[in-house]
Amino acid sequence: MIKKRQRTRAVKIGGLTVGGANLIRVQSMCNTDTADIKATVKQIHSLENAGCEIIRVAVKDIESARLLAEIKKKINIPLVADIHFDWRLAVEAAKHVDKIRINPGNIGCKENVAKVVKACQKRNIPIRIGVNSGSLKALKKIKGRPKWSAHRWAEIMVKEALDEISVLERMKFKDILVSLKADDIERTILANKIFSSKSKIPLHLGITEAGSFLSGTVKSSMGLGMLLNEGIGDTIRVSLTEDPVVQVRAAYEILKALKLRQFGPEIISCPTCGRCQVNIAKVVKKLEEKIYSDSKLFKLAEGKKIAIMGCIVNGPGEARDADFGIAGGKGAGIWIEKGRRVKTVKESQWLTEIIKKIKKG
Template structure:
């Protein structure tokens, strides 16, 4: 992994070798305190480490104090244009700010925010989106968003904070264009040692948005770039957390309980493999140990092809195998396969095998 500075967001470490943190965003205003708190706590239970909340006005900024008292994970205030909202959010006990120093007015406004953030040890994320680059950077790079323009915009804002002696910084450079987002983060990682927040902004609905995010975020994580991530979906934010966990698991960055291995169907398959895999995937969610569970459609080749799985089943015609690490434990009727698999995993979870 790329070596970065470390910041502390309400007790969650970002960068400096800490595990990659998962972020999401509440769909409720802090003014709707009870609803926002319920959603944020659900996101935390699902695996989110940090949640961002939009703070569009003074009422929302003041409501952060009550919201903080009801939630169990750190909150980031998302603020644009009005620096007074950032000051109020800090007074309300927010754990971090997400701002663009260039859009909150005169230099003295930025200085006031930075001074109070430094006093309260509140980190600042500088967030640059391709769709909101200033006109001069668009003109400089051909009249349209580019990775180069995004990086220059980020460094311009970093310089403002650094000139005030503030270094408790996280940076994000996001685009809905995956190659642009990847290029910008690769460029930025060569120029700064601040932790980077990764995401494909406005990625879309569940299916397409998850794919775009997995490609962009996953490519960078495999490069050793990225310290915290958010999967941005037009869907329930709980699904953002699920997708983010799968990305981190698939790239080997973190483990979140069991993962499913399953083969595609083919002409040898004599069981309803699709439904079997879905049922197993649902049932293994109750377990906590980071094991690999395989669901294979062929009783002849299944155990061998999934020999790296900790546990698995391979269906046949009327009968199937339950196996562990490629070795068959037993052969049972097809309708007992899943139950027997769960029994074996249960014993392992309890430390009995």
């Protein structure tokens, strides 16, 4: 059973509040060149349509930092500037965005962090301290790969986050979020568990550099799923070597599977076997494409459990828990509603019938 959500401090990011009792929010990051405003804004718009609620962009030079002002004007979700190495970029970006993400391992000395804090205080915007296991300050003292246990890695990650927090808090800065990410599930889970036992600061979850679509989604689902199951996490990102829109879809699927968020329908379909005489994969793909490309239909389908099953032997039984769906046969299928067999529908009419039903409610 999913544990009660750990109550963190609420923090405002633009028009959105995260942490506390607020919904677990879905974030992503653009993979465009931030200075290419047209491409970046276009990608953010498609991410907004996909349900992304907070968007982060990489700020690699002062030009990109200045251009954030233009991007901010053209988008509808909170904009986050991701800064590495150069505190001056953070100070410029803080004039335009809704949140700054810095990595304490590479932003430099405490004096530099203090300058970033001052810039954020001026506009009342939060800072996310993003601790990644690959860029810890502690690693600078070590040649090659450290021989630390997962627990030791996690403790060091937490220590570096807490050290940074104390710098910010000494400056009376409280609008802080933290992420503790590794490409290793065990380290990520341990670090977040240790941190949440010590602090009420909201946590952004992610398995960093998780990998390609399949391996990255599995890794992220396992890592984030285990933490969310413990009631830990206020925002999430699924980092895949993929289109960010796919990352957003994957994030919602994790939250949906744990019943932490509703997002469109739940489409259940069988893996097919020798009994199946229909191309179920094609039907499911087409149905998803239709629903996810039509915002009205998407909204109407919200929370509905739709079953697409490959045969009438096991299909009707497996679809019993669905609101409605089809159990396929050769050229036709049985229409099922709340466990009852209602009628026969020609294979060519399946999609039309499902969409009609979604619209009817």
